[in-house]
Amino acid sequence: MKLPRLAPFALLLAAALLLAGCQRDTAVPWQLTSIRGHMPDLSFRLVDDSGKTVTAADYRGKVLLLYFGYTHCPDVCPLTLAHLHAVLQKLGKPADDVRILFVSVDPARDTPAVLHDYVRAFDPRAVGLTGSPRDIEALVKRYRASFTREPAKGDSGYEVSHSSAIYVFDRAGHARLLATPPDSQAQIGHDLGLLIAQKDAP
Amino acid sequence: MKRRALALLFAGLLGAGAAHAAQADHVRANHAWIRLLPGALPASGYVELANDGDQPARLTGAASTDYASTMLHRSAMHDGMSEMAMADHLDIPAHGRAALAPGGYHLMLERAARTLKPGDTVPVTLRFADGSTLAVGFQVRPANAD
Numbered sequence: 361m362k363l364p365r366l367a368p369f370a371l372l373l374a375a376a377l378l379l380a381g382c383q384r385d386t387a388v389p390w391q392l393t394s395i396r397g398h399m400p401d402l403s404f405r406l407v408d409d410s411g412k413t414v415t416a417a418d419y420r421g422k423v424l425l426l427y428f429g430y431t432h433c434p435d436v437c438p439l440t441l442a443h444l445h446a447v448l449q450k451l452g453k454p455a456d457d458v459r460i461l462f463v464s465v466d467p468a469r470d471t472p473a474v475l476h477d478y479v480r481a482f483d484p485r486a487v488g489l490t491g492s493p494r495d496i497e498a499l500v501k502r503y504r505a506s507f508t509r510e511p512a513k514g515d516s517g518y519e520v521s522h523s524s525a526i527y528v529f530d531r532a533g534h535a536r537l538l539a540t541p542p543d544s545q546a547q548i549g550h551d552l553g554l555l556i557a558q559k560d561a562p
Numbered sequence: 563m564k565r566r567a568l569a570l571l572f573a574g575l576l577g578a579g580a581a582h583a584a585q586a587d588h589v590r591a592n593h594a595w596i597r598l599l600p601g602a603l604p605a606s607g608y609v610e611l612a613n614d615g616d617q618p619a620r621l622t623g624a625a626s627t628d629y630a631s632t633m634l635h636r637s638a639m640h641d642g643m644s645e646m647a648m649a650d651h652l653d654i655p656a657h658g659r660a661a662l663a664p665g666g667y668h669l670m671l672e673r674a675a676r677t678l679k680p681g682d683t684v685p686v687t688l689r690f691a692d693g694s695t696l697a698v699g700f701q702v703r704p705a706n707a708d
């Protein structure tokens with residue numbers, strides 16, 4: 361789980377580039393899973409938590425943490441966002457170059473206003489994104505993530521299950537790393553620190 | 563509902579002089595807290611439970627005067643998907659421990675009866691399989707509590 365199938369390939373690639381005397385960052389000892397070249401660049405057209413239509417280009421220059429969730433998720437989504445908040449706090453000032461993009465897979469209930477209060481309760485660098493079901497699904501599919509919605513027995517109306525991975529993008533919008541729940545705050549912080557330091561992303 | 567719980571509790575107390583005390587009598591609760599989310603969003607409750615009895619205890623539910631609905635839930639991961647479902651019970655082994663903790667079992671608290679803020683204490687009654695109950699104060703913490 362911790363070192364998925366991509367890891368050996370990434371290591372090979374890193375070794376090859378090292379031999380070639382290449383100074384590229386593929387030689388960086390990432391602690392998360394490198395997805396470089398395996399996932400497309402960030403692209404979307406959604407609505408942010410202030411109600412403004414935004415695209416991936418609006419976040420160029422920032423290191424991005426993309427996570428799919430929904431606000432009526434009181435356990436796992438807050439756990440993930442609280443962890444990311446702790447990671448950013450530990451990174452200190454350099455973390456100002458990071459944005460957490462919390463994309464709702466429950467746009468019917470997650471209006472920009474609800475999302476705004478939700479993400480701000482975790483971190484000032486977190487942005488809530490919602491939009492039409494079609495636009496959200498396009499982004500979900502782009503990263504081979506998924507979600508389902510089923511009627512619930514309780515008061516919540518329905519329950520949502522969603523991919524638990526965090527996708528990390530560099531300042532140029534290239535997909536770089538994948539963090540999954542077994543990854544620790546220290547591992548995420550380590551790799552984020554390295555990625556933030558790469559001022560001119562290739 | 564509440565009356566039934568009280569009746570069961572009373573029955574439990576009556577039976578306490580017999581071979582086994584009620585399950586709740588042997589369970590100690592620690593680090594009980596609620597992760598508060600903004601607005602009318604549901605919150606989640608967590609607690610560590612230790613059973614010092616010779617018999618297992620089974621947590622079957624909870625109630626709070628501060629929330630219209632309190633359910634035992636469980637989050638789980640399947641094939642990289644995170645999902646949440648109602649849970650029937652949580653067993654606490656004899657002389658053992660079990661926890662409601664982020665990413666696993668938790669109390670799902672919906673429709674708060676009053677405006678809560680970090681630092682508040684929410685009274686929660688934990689209910690066990692034999693009808694016995696344990697009153698626990700849950701400390702309200704902010705959304706990003708780690």
Ligand SMILES: [Cu+2]
Pocket residue numbers: 434435635636646647668669670
């Ligand atoms: Cu739940």
